[in-house]
Each structure stands twice: as C-alpha cells, then as structure tokens.
Amino acid sequence: MKLDRRQFLQGMGGGAAGALIAGSTARAATASPATLPAFSTSTSADFWRAVRAHFPLQDDPVYLNCGGLGPSSQRVLDAVFSTMLTLQQHSETGHSLIQPAREIVAPFVGAEPRELCFTRNATEGNALIAAGLRLRDGDEVIFESHAHPGGSFPWFNQTKERGVTVKLFEPSPVSAEENLARIRALVTPRTKVIQVSHITCTDGLVMPVRAIAEFAAARGIWFHADGAQAVGMVPVNLSELGCDSYAFCGHKWLGGPHESGAVFIRHARLEAVAVTGIGSHSGDLPFLPGEIRYVDGAARHEYGTRNAGLIVALAEAVRLQKEIGVERIAAYGRDLATYLHAEFSKISGLVVLTSARPELRASMVTIAHPRASAGDFFTYLLKTHGLRCRPVTEQKLNAVRISTHVFNSPAECERVVAGVRAAMRDL
Structure with missing residues (x-):
C-alpha cells in the first residue's frame, strides 16, 4: 500500500519543515560545556580534563563500568532532548534526520551508509542476523563460551525454532592463533555460521577478527561479530575486517544514548539475510495486492516510527569521538x-x-x-x-x-x- 503521508513528510526533509527540524537539532548538538584544546603530549592532562568536562557523570563513585553502560556527554544528551522537543513542537517523526545520521556513523566504522541498519542495541543486531539467516535443522553455529547473553541467546533461540546446533569454544588468553585453532577444530561440513565477540565482555580478550573472517570466507561460512565492546574503545574498520555482519551498540564505549546501535551487513551479502521485522520504511508496495520492493540496503530491516532523537544523538557521539581522536x-x-x-x-x-x-x-x-x-x-x-x-x-x-x-x-x-x-x- 502506498503511504502518501510518508512520502509527503520525506519530501519535506529538503523543505521548510525539514530545515527547521534539522537546524534546531544541529544547533543543540554543537552546544558543548567546553571546547577541546589542541592535543599535546606536554599538556595531555589538560586535554583529558577538558574531555572529562563534557560528561555530567558524577565523580563519586569513580565509574569503571563502561563495558556495561557508558555515560553520555552533555552534547549527546542535548542532541536527544532538543531533537525530541523540536519534533514534538512540530509533531513530526524526524525520519528525514535518520539518513544524515547514517552518513556520519557508517564511515566511522568503515562501512558504506547502505550497509548500516540502526537498531536499539547490539543484541537486536545479533538477533536480526540469527533470525534472518536461512538456517535449517542440523546446521551448526560456532561461538565462544564467553559470549554475552545478547550474543548467545539469539542462537540458542534458533536451536528451539529451527533445530540449529550450537558448538562452543573456550576463548584462549594465550594467542590469536590458539583461538583460531579452537574454532578450526569445531568446523564440519554442517558449519554455517561462526560468531565471535570482537572483544569479550568477561575478560576483555581481543579476538583475531580479521583472521577468522578470512578463514570463514575461504570455507563459505557466514562470519558475524558482536562489537558491543569494541566500537568506541578501539578503531573499527569493517571494510578491512572482512565480516559478513557486525553488530554494535551506542550505549557503552561510544557514549551514545540508551537504545542506540547498529548492525552492519556487507552489501554483497545483503540478500542472504531475510527481512524478519518489516514496516513502511523497509521498502515500497505501490498498491495492494502486490510485491514489496525492498530498500537496497541494510535499512530494509528498519521499520516504523523511530525515536529520531536517539539516532541523531548517536551521530553526535561519533562526532565527539572523532574530535577527541x-x-x-x-x-x-x-x-x-x-x-x-x-x-x-x-x-x-x-x-x-x-x-x-x-x-x-x-x-x-x-x-x-x-x-x-x-x-x-x-x-x-x-x-x-x-x-x-x-x-x-x-x-x-x-x-x-x-x-x-x-x-x-x-x-x-x-x-x-x-x-x-x-x-x-x-x-
């Protein structure tokens, strides 16, 4: 069914209403409690104090759990609040703000904008991949025993829904080669998916993602990485890592708002992931009955009205990270x-x-x-x-x-x- 209202609002993105919303958001997003000084090794302490001033996080207790939940900067919070307020003042969805945010976040992780789907968190991205891959009874999925529940539950759910077999390996702190060897030992002709945490949530072990990607690609095995503990902590370049898919969240190391994140699906592999959550922004259906024409990108997995303020604020978190370096x-x-x-x-x-x-x-x-x-x-x-x-x-x-x-x-x-x-x- 054709949604004229949606087309009308999308068209406004380049007109008066879109400019009003985008302009209000941009002004709030650039507001900051302090300007970062130029970094110098001789004055690095001053630089990091200036970075700390961006965060309204209290000093007591000392917060050391960014791996669980990272605080947002005032800039990010301002972007959330001002975007939501402006949209409410005009009673608009803000859908026209999503693509510009995608064009900021995607290159930050070395992806093309069309390869990025916004999600609520890494868990949703992991679940989207687990549900979307067309696995059958007896197909095998390999991942590490230290996977976060957000990384393991989606696959164990597939053991109930489709009879998928899960095989686990114990991550080794000894060497990257040992972890690859442990994966290799579990692979059989029925292995369809390998997943690892880019960095494990338990002990912070950095996995050899690129080497695993090359191993999986050579055998026609889908390779997915849970990057919840990586994006925002270390540089991530998905075009170089070679994953088929990669999920991350905004609310940990990136300093984005709660309920923000994304999943990357390499464009060449897009059709391998079935659309399991669908709505008006997933594609086009001019007249009922008919055939849906999906969006040519990972955004086909986005659907319905979103909180645009969270997505705009995620892009603002990326801007701050780029400014810091x-x-x-x-x-x-x-x-x-x-x-x-x-x-x-x-x-x-x-x-x-x-x-x-x-x-x-x-x-x-x-x-x-x-x-x-x-x-x-x-x-x-x-x-x-x-x-x-x-x-x-x-x-x-x-x-x-x-x-x-x-x-x-x-x-x-x-x-x-x-x-x-x-x-x-x-x-």
Missing part, C-alpha cells in the same frame, strides 16, 4: 588498563584473568579475589573505596571487571590499585 581514545584507555594490569600482577594471590599479551587486551582488566566472591569483592570496592566496577559471574569466573575510558584518570586508577590491595587484606 579514535586512535588517541584507544591508546589512553589501553594505557590506563595496562597500568592496572601491571600493578595487579604484583599483588600476591590476586588472579589476573585478562591476558598478559598486550595484543590480546585493550581497555578492560578482570581480576579474581582468591577468597571473596565476585559479589563481595564488587561490593567492598564500591562501598569502602567508592569504585564502581562490574562483577563477572559468567561461566563461573567469580571476578570483577574494570573498564578504563576517556573520563577516567591516572589518579583514579591509583585509587583502584589501592582499593584492590586493601581488599586482599580485608576480605
């Missing part, structure tokens, strides 16, 4: 985490679960107390030392994870070390 962000977070890893390794009895190999870790460190439970360790650090970490109980790891990002400081990391040393004494 993606490589600079990765180096800063890694340096803080490397300091923690080194200091933790000196504490007798403390178990450091994160790999000792620098190339296998980034901005997260996971540690286990030899006597205390994950819950007790977490609670002690929070209540006694004002350190907000994250307990890790997946796969019975019984540990605590510490994430370091742009709003953290060397002084805060020193507090973490002192708190952990005290925990080893007190618990």
Whole structure:
C-alpha cells in the first residue's frame, strides 16, 4: 500500500519543515560545556580534563563500568532532548534526520551508509542476523563460551525454532592463533555460521577478527561479530575486517544514548539475510495486492516510527569521538588498563584473568579475589573505596571487571590499585 503521508513528510526533509527540524537539532548538538584544546603530549592532562568536562557523570563513585553502560556527554544528551522537543513542537517523526545520521556513523566504522541498519542495541543486531539467516535443522553455529547473553541467546533461540546446533569454544588468553585453532577444530561440513565477540565482555580478550573472517570466507561460512565492546574503545574498520555482519551498540564505549546501535551487513551479502521485522520504511508496495520492493540496503530491516532523537544523538557521539581522536581514545584507555594490569600482577594471590599479551587486551582488566566472591569483592570496592566496577559471574569466573575510558584518570586508577590491595587484606 502506498503511504502518501510518508512520502509527503520525506519530501519535506529538503523543505521548510525539514530545515527547521534539522537546524534546531544541529544547533543543540554543537552546544558543548567546553571546547577541546589542541592535543599535546606536554599538556595531555589538560586535554583529558577538558574531555572529562563534557560528561555530567558524577565523580563519586569513580565509574569503571563502561563495558556495561557508558555515560553520555552533555552534547549527546542535548542532541536527544532538543531533537525530541523540536519534533514534538512540530509533531513530526524526524525520519528525514535518520539518513544524515547514517552518513556520519557508517564511515566511522568503515562501512558504506547502505550497509548500516540502526537498531536499539547490539543484541537486536545479533538477533536480526540469527533470525534472518536461512538456517535449517542440523546446521551448526560456532561461538565462544564467553559470549554475552545478547550474543548467545539469539542462537540458542534458533536451536528451539529451527533445530540449529550450537558448538562452543573456550576463548584462549594465550594467542590469536590458539583461538583460531579452537574454532578450526569445531568446523564440519554442517558449519554455517561462526560468531565471535570482537572483544569479550568477561575478560576483555581481543579476538583475531580479521583472521577468522578470512578463514570463514575461504570455507563459505557466514562470519558475524558482536562489537558491543569494541566500537568506541578501539578503531573499527569493517571494510578491512572482512565480516559478513557486525553488530554494535551506542550505549557503552561510544557514549551514545540508551537504545542506540547498529548492525552492519556487507552489501554483497545483503540478500542472504531475510527481512524478519518489516514496516513502511523497509521498502515500497505501490498498491495492494502486490510485491514489496525492498530498500537496497541494510535499512530494509528498519521499520516504523523511530525515536529520531536517539539516532541523531548517536551521530553526535561519533562526532565527539572523532574530535577527541579514535586512535588517541584507544591508546589512553589501553594505557590506563595496562597500568592496572601491571600493578595487579604484583599483588600476591590476586588472579589476573585478562591476558598478559598486550595484543590480546585493550581497555578492560578482570581480576579474581582468591577468597571473596565476585559479589563481595564488587561490593567492598564500591562501598569502602567508592569504585564502581562490574562483577563477572559468567561461566563461573567469580571476578570483577574494570573498564578504563576517556573520563577516567591516572589518579583514579591509583585509587583502584589501592582499593584492590586493601581488599586482599580485608576480605
């Protein structure tokens, strides 16, 4: 059925109403509590303090759980609020704002705009791929045992719905080659999908995504990566990584709003993913009955009225990351985490679960107390030392994870070390 109202509103995107909405959003999005100074190694502390000033995050407790939920900058929050308010003032959907946001977010991850579908989070992107691939009874899917529920549940759901077989491998902190070998050992002629977390949520292990992509492509196996812990923490270039699909969220390391994210589907592989959620923006159907003509891109998986404010704000989060510098962000977070890893390794009895190999870790460190439970360790650090970490109980790891990002400081990391040393004494 032809939706004249939709066409009318889309047409307004280039006219008076579209300009009014887009203009109001752009003005709010550029408002910022502080201008970032030019970066210099001699004044780097001043630079990072200026970055910290963009975040309304409270200082107490020290927030060290970006791997679970990252705070948004004031710029991002302003983009959400002002876009929603402007749209409400004019009672418009803001659909014309979505494509411009796509053209900002897609190149940030090395994708073409037509390869990116906006989602509510990485989980939705993972589920879209799991449901959309045309798998049959007995087909095999391989992924690591440390996958986040948002990465594992969609596939286990397919075991119930279509009889898919899930095969797990234990991620190795020893080497990239060992992880590839563990995947290789599970592959059979029935293997249809390999998935890995680009960076595991449990211990921050960096997977050899490009090598796995090459391995899978050579065997005609679909390769999907869950990038929830990667995008915003480290540079990601999907055109180079070689994944068939890749899901990420905005609400962790990117500093985007809650319920923001995207899934990448390589354009050459677009038709392999069935459209399982569909609506008026997925394609065109001029007259009923008839045949739907899908949008020629991953946006065919977007449907219905969206909260355009969240998508505009995700693009604003990308702008801020680019202004800070993606490589600079990765180096800063890694340096803080490397300091923690080194200091933790000196504490007798403390178990450091994160790999000792620098190339296998980034901005997260996971540690286990030899006597205390994950819950007790977490609670002690929070209540006694004002350190907000994250307990890790997946796969019975019984540990605590510490994430370091742009709003953290060397002084805060020193507090973490002192708190952990005290925990080893007190618990």
